[in-house]
Amino acid sequence: MIICDYHNHTSFSPDSTAAPESMIEQAIRSGLKMICMTDHMDPDYPYPDYDFTFDVNKYFKKHEELRARYGNQITLYTGIELGLQPGIKNELIKLSDEWDWDFVIGSSHLVDHMDPYFPEYWQDKSDYSGILRYFETILENVTEFDNIDVYGHIDYIVRYAPAKAANYSYQKYAEILDEVLKTLISKNIGLELNTAGFKYGLGFPNPHTDILKRYKELGGEILTIGSDGHKPEHLAYDFQKVPDILKECGFEYYTIFKKRQPEFIKV
Ligand SMILES: [Zn+2]
Ligand SMILES: [Zn+2]
Secondary structure: OOOEEOOEOOOOOOOOOOOHHHHHHHHHHOOOOEEEEEEEEOOOOOOOOOOOOOOHHHHHHHHHHHHHHHOOOOEEEEEEEEEOOOOOHHHHHHHHHHOOOOEEEEEOOOEOOEOOOOHHHHOOOOHHHHHHHHHHHHHHHHHHOOOOOEEOOOOHHHHHOOOOOOOOOOHHHHHHHHHHHHHHHHOOOEEEEEOHHHHOOOOOOEOOHHHHHHHHHOOOOOEEEEOOEOOHHHOOOOHHHHHHHHHHOOOOEEEEEEOOEEEEEEO
């Protein structure tokens, strides 16, 4: 059994209405030993209806409160999911360095200042070129950013492609994905296995198991497990599938982070 969920959101994120208490209570009910909350911080998000930032001071205070209340039932770690973009590097470095995070995920939510969640992104692109451009910006981001612990949901853009995963495979993008993986490994940045791919009906986690296998083959060891749940019922989503996936991909351990330091848990 996987004993921790290292990617999930609460009402500190604008796309979740879940009270942090409701998430932690669900985590306890599902038998998790640890939960790391990773609310969204996407400075410079270009759509005015959404503000993907939060008051970090309030966040830490809330987590202290939760630790005092639930600490005898579950361990809560304080994480953040940073939306990486070229051009806001200094702001993000400051944010990750100035606070006492346990865990920092870096993710790509925007490509050329557009969110591929919206159909506008796909208007002038084929599925292939839209996905390829996403991977190119990931490579730009991993080249630029050092101070993240893992890269989030590497191929999650497939969820939003018009044909979803119908024409998608690691092999089609092997060249650029290998470059991304090698850069991550050389910087000691890990990957995450994000089970929301199952929730979106893709039939695989993000990234695809072929990418996880390749990461292991290239020497990657750091792999955290997260549901990316935005409501209690999505916490630890399909985690029962994870041990077999890890074994199939060659991983004997998965990873947690405390105070930005990795620790390895046997599958
Ligand atoms: Zn994300
Ligand atoms: Zn997320």
